Amino acid sequence: xxxxLTAESEADALEHLHAxxxxxxxxxxxxxxxxxxxxxxxxxxxxxxxxxxxGPGNGVASVRHVAIAAVMAGCLPDYMPVVIAAVQAVIDPxxxxxxxxxxxxxxxxxxxxxxxxxxxxxxIASGFGALGPGHRANASIGRALRLAMMxxxxxxxxxxxxxxxxxxxxxxxxxxxxxxxxxLPPLHVALGFEAEDSxxxxxxxxxxxxxxxxxxxxxxxxxxxxxxxxxxGLAGLxxxxxxxxxxxxxxxxNPDHAHILTAAGLDRAGIQxxxxxxxxxxxxxxxxxxxxxxxxxxxxxxxxCFQAPEDILVLMAGGSGLYSMVMPSWCAGPHRNRAVxxxxxxxxxxxxxxx
Amino acid sequence: xxxxxxxARLGVPAVSLVTDDFWPQGDFVASSLGMPDLPRxxxxxxxxxxxxxxxxxxxxxxxxxxxxxxxxxx
Numbered sequence: 252x253x254x255x256l257t258a259e260s261e262a263d264a265l266e267h268l269h270a271x272x273x274x275x276x277x278x279x280x281x282x283x284x285x286x287x288x289x290x291x292x293x294x295x296x297x298x299x300x301x302x303x304x305x306g307p308g309n310g311v312a313s314v315r316h317v318a319i320a321a322v323m324a325g326c327l328p329d330y331m332p333v334v335i336a337a338v339q340a341v342i343d344p345x346x347x348x349x350x351x352x353x354x355x356x357x358x359x360x361x362x363x364x365x366x367x368x369x370x371x372x373x374x375i376a377s378g379f380g381a382l383g384p385g386h387r388a389n390a391s392i393g394r395a396l397r398l399a400m401m402x403x404x405x406x407x408x409x410x411x412x413x414x415x416x417x418x419x420x421x422x423x424x425x426x427x428x429x430x431x432x433x434x435l436p437p438l439h440v441a442l443g444f445e446a447e448d449s450x451x452x453x454x455x456x457x458x459x460x461x462x463x464x465x466x467x468x469x470x471x472x473x474x475x476x477x478x479x480x481x482x483x484g485l486a487g488l489x490x491x492x493x494x495x496x497x498x499x500x501x502x503x504x505n506p507d508h509a510h511i512l513t514a515a516g517l518d519r520a521g522i523q524x525x526x527x528x529x530x531x532x533x534x535x536x537x538x539x540x541x542x543x544x545x546x547x548x549x550x551x552x553x554x555x556c557f558q559a560p561e562d563i564l565v566l567m568a569g570g571s572g573l574y575s576m577v578m579p580s581w582c583a584g585p586h587r588n589r590a591v592x593x594x595x596x597x598x599x600x601x602x603x604x605x606x
Numbered sequence: 607x608x609x610x611x612x613x614a615r616l617g618v619p620a621v622s623l624v625t626d627d628f629w630p631q632g633d634f635v636a637s638s639l640g641m642p643d644l645p646r647x648x649x650x651x652x653x654x655x656x657x658x659x660x661x662x663x664x665x666x667x668x669x670x671x672x673x674x675x676x677x678x679x680x
Binding site: 306307308309349353405407409410411413 | 608628630631633634635638639
């Protein structure tokens with residue numbers, strides 16, 4: 252799709268976009284040239300700047316094209332630096348976008364946001380219900396990436412996106428870390444960025460799996476029980492991580508659970524190491540459950556779900572209570588669908604007159 | 607389709623085996639990568655998970671078509 256479409260009215264334009272398959276099924280903001288130009292100007296980047304190609308359709312993602320997706324998704328211009336960084340992340344070859352978009356697995360790009368952009372380009376929610384409805388930045392940033400993946404990348408359900416069912420995170424899937432209340436350093440600092448940087452980390456993830464733990468932290472056994480519950484969620488025998496092994500996954504600790512683990516003397520690396528050790532199955536078990544994928548002669552040998560503890564991304568978000576979340580990943584493709592982090596260039600942002 | 611196109615680009619005769627349900631995706635990928643006419647043989651869907659006996663039946667039914675496609679016959 253290229254060029255400028257015309258319509259008699261805003262309502263007609265919306266129906267036309269639906270008919271062309273350019274929407275996610277929900278109404279979009281019609282991307283008029285004026286709206287797109289405002290969005291692009293806010294990015295501070297040239298409209299024709301090419302960020303890269305998006306598979307499987309190999310569409311060229313220019314800043315203008317990304318701005319169109321952002322307008323359609325309902326983004327405020329403030330959000331553009333985050334949308335741009337998210338697009339750059341999925342274009343990175345390590346993300347395996349082409350294969351990820353075409354797979355039969357249910358996988359969606361989970362956008363994790365760290366640093367000052369959570370406030371400057373938002374607010375991007377990180378507390379109660381942050382992955383649910385009611386948070387404009389979370390909702391529209393994730394949706395903008397999806398619309399870019401459809402309209403620039405060409406992923407259309409049933410013809411080029413072959414997800415057997417998909418999952419609701421394919422509409423939008425964006426979350427900030429609650430850095431202010433977390434006992435852990437921010438995720439992006441653990442990944443090698445400076446604390447004052449703003450960073451998106453994108454991973455092709457399944458829907459969130461709830462992890463119930465009534466741990467209180469009163470005893471050492473509490474922390475152990477919580478780790479066991481989290482590992483059981485991560486290493487579920489029906490997940491790709493367990494069967495294919497490798498790739499990455501996400502653990503979103505709620506504040507209570509984060510404090511229980513740190514009070515037990517664990518830092519992020521310690522939590523990752525303990526989860527890594529527990530996220531494993533015997534060859535015999537894998538042969539029984541998924542014989543087409545199981546390898547190895549010694550049925551008692553362990554196959555770890557992840558190649559390294561650092562492949563388990565741990566952050567804190569959400570409200571206080573019983574439930575944390577884990578998000579296993581697709582973890583296939585030439586690079587095993589790596590999580591990719593990109594610095595958000597918010598210093599390029601231009602405040603718009605009258606905005 | 608991508609594997610077939612990658613092989614064809616290297617000058618290796620290639621034919622892609624594509625099931626009914628994935629035929630539109632095959633069209634899309636072949637067009638996107640600039641080889642819309644890459645030889646393809648159509649298989650019933652599904653093939654995976656249908657058992658060894660069924661796989662043998664499918665192979666028997668399409669073997670000649672694969673050879674024809676590799677030899678450039680329609």
